[in-house]
Amino acid sequence: MGGFWLTILALLIASCALLLIAGGRKHRPVSIERDALNKAFYHQRLKELEEDEDQGVVGERPEMVRELQQTLLHDIPKDEEIVERSVGRWVLLPGVLVLILVSLGFYFKTGGFAQVMSWQQVKNDLPALRAQVMDPAAKPLTMEELARLGLGVRSSLQDDPQNVNDWLMLGRIGMVLNNADTATKAFQRAMQLAPNNPEVKLSYADVLTRSPDPEDNRQASVMLNEMIKADGDNLRVLSLLAFNAFSQQHYPEAIAVWQKMLQLLPADDKRGVMIQRSIEQAKTESGKQNSHLALSVTLAPGAEKMLPAGGVLYISVADGVSPVPVAVKKLPLSHFPLSLTLDDSNAMMPERLLSAQHQVQVRVRISRDGSANPQSGDWFGTSAVTPFDGHQQLSVEINQQQP
Numbered sequence: 001m002g003g004f005w006l007t008i009l010a011l012l013i014a015s016c017a018l019l020l021i022a023g024g025r026k027h028r029p030v031s032i033e034r035d036a037l038n039k040a041f042y043h044q045r046l047k048e049l050e051e052d053e054d055q056g057v058v059g060e061r062p063e064m065v066r067e068l069q070q071t072l073l074h075d076i077p078k079d080e081e082i083v084e085r086s087v088g089r090w091v092l093l094p095g096v097l098v099l100i101l102v103s104l105g106f107y108f109k110t111g112g113f114a115q116v117m118s119w120q121q122v123k124n125d126l127p128a129l130r131a132q133v134m135d136p137a138a139k140p141l142t143m144e145e146l147a148r149l150g151l152g153v154r155s156s157l158q159d160d161p162q163n164v165n166d167w168l169m170l171g172r173i174g175m176v177l178n179n180a181d182t183a184t185k186a187f188q189r190a191m192q193l194a195p196n197n198p199e200v201k202l203s204y205a206d207v208l209t210r211s212p213d214p215e216d217n218r219q220a221s222v223m224l225n226e227m228i229k230a231d232g233d234n235l236r237v238l239s240l241l242a243f244n245a246f247s248q249q250h251y252p253e254a255i256a257v258w259q260k261m262l263q264l265l266p267a268d269d270k271r272g273v274m275i276q277r278s279i280e281q282a283k284t285e286s287g288k289q290n291s292h293l294a295l296s297v298t299l300a301p302g303a304e305k306m307l308p309a310g311g312v313l314y315i316s317v318a319d320g321v322s323p324v325p326v327a328v329k330k331l332p333l334s335h336f337p338l339s340l341t342l343d344d345s346n347a348m349m350p351e352r353l354l355s356a357q358h359q360v361q362v363r364v365r366i367s368r369d370g371s372a373n374p375q376s377g378d379w380f381g382t383s384a385v386t387p388f389d390g391h392q393q394l395s396v397e398i399n400q401q402q403p
Contacts (some may be wrong), residue, residue, distance in 0.1 A: 026132070126152035133169075146173055150182070164194045171203055175210075183207045201227060202236060209244040217248050235278055246278070251286035255279050273349060280344035280353070291355030291390040292343040293317065293327075297364050299336045300399035303379040307333065308368040317342060317354060320361045320385035329353045333366065360388045364396045378402040 116284040129149040132138045141149065150173040153166050160166070167190035176185030187204040196199050201223060207221035224241040231237065242257035258279045265272050295315065299307075316325040327346035331338075344353045354360075366381035374380070381398035 001033065004366065006091070020172070023237075126156060143177065143254075146176055149173060150177065162193060164190050164200065165198065167193065168200060168203060171207065175207060180207065184211070193310070198227070198231075202240070205244075206240055209240060209247065214339070218242060220244050230334075235261060235264060238264075246282055246285075249252075249285070251282045255282045255286075258282070277345065277347065280347060284343050284345045292341050293354060293360060293362075293388070294341050294393040295339070295362060296393070296395045297336065297338040297340075297381070298395065298397045300381075300397055303366070303398050304336070308366070310370075312367045312370045314365045314367055314372065315340070316363050316365075318361045318363070319352075319357050320359045324348070324352075326352050326357055326360070355390060357388050359385055360392065360394075361385045362394055362396050365400055365402075366398060374402050374403055 042191055126149070129141065129145060129152060132145075133141055133149060150170060153170045153173065157163060157166050157170065167186050171183045171186035171190065174180070174186055178262075184207050187200070187207050188201045190197075191204050205220045205223045205227070208216040208223070211217065211220075221241070221244050224237055224244060227234070227237045227243060238257050238261050242254045242261070245251075245254035245257065257273050261275055262272055297313075297315075313331045313333055315329040315331070317327040318325050325348055327342050327344075328348055329346050331339070331340070342354060344355050347353045362383040363380060364382075365374060365378055367378055368375065379398050379401050381396045381400060383394050383396045386392065386394060
């Protein structure tokens, strides 16, 4: 930063010096230049008269010389005009001040001065931001603070481009800020510096898995399978491998990996619920979901006239005994009649799957404000408790209004 300001100062000094040197030069009056021209013309004319006399062209040379001398005398400048004039350099000082003020003003206005000062402040704040993000007990950084931390880390990497930990931090910041390009390039650089670092490999595989490019997904799959060979019970690697397989529509592989994770997790681990849902979703996507409930939803004439703009449709399936739903589905309000299917992927809990129920009752509600809790004035409809054999079709009419 000091070098930058020294450069600005040197340029200003050079500009001011040029102004003073150019403005302080002595100027000869125009009359002196005219006198020199007249003398040159006089001597040239004398030479021509001599040549003409030698050739016999003119015969009255003395008379013509006198006329030429009189013409020269009439055009000689006065003495006071011959004095050379110069401008005092002190007269140019206001111009120097104007040059400095205008140059600095234009720079502050259009030269990114505010951005430079903000960047300098980020560099000064970098140690404190690092300490805060590394401290589990500290207050989480806001998105703005994370962006400032990312800029600070990027600046630090210019001075220390071999710092693997900083490249990892920059990549993770890029993922949090949803900047896939920054994250990918940062993890790629970290891989070049530490290709055998498990944390680096897993982070790079993670960002490749989330990429919309199928080639990136395949590269991530190769990396994850190599890591599984080295550590087959690593839950982080297994989770990422299952997600990668699911995103590539390799559903049997994804299901097998998630089932292995269920075996490794403790029975009371809350992650089991999400894994079970993922398994059911994969079964549904692959067409292997055998149990499903086909539902047709219609509107009563009174409800059709009062559809709210931006409403949300909530569909819940209960077992007819407990008020806690077995399966739930949320949809944006659309045209009616509406046909849809529910299966185990919509289950609320893995231990209460839709396929395990012997009877079902469906409730459909239109929420005006998107709230999951029923509000006064909401329209809804409920089916009767119906036996369920895994392949049921029900119709529900929305014909009642919440009191």
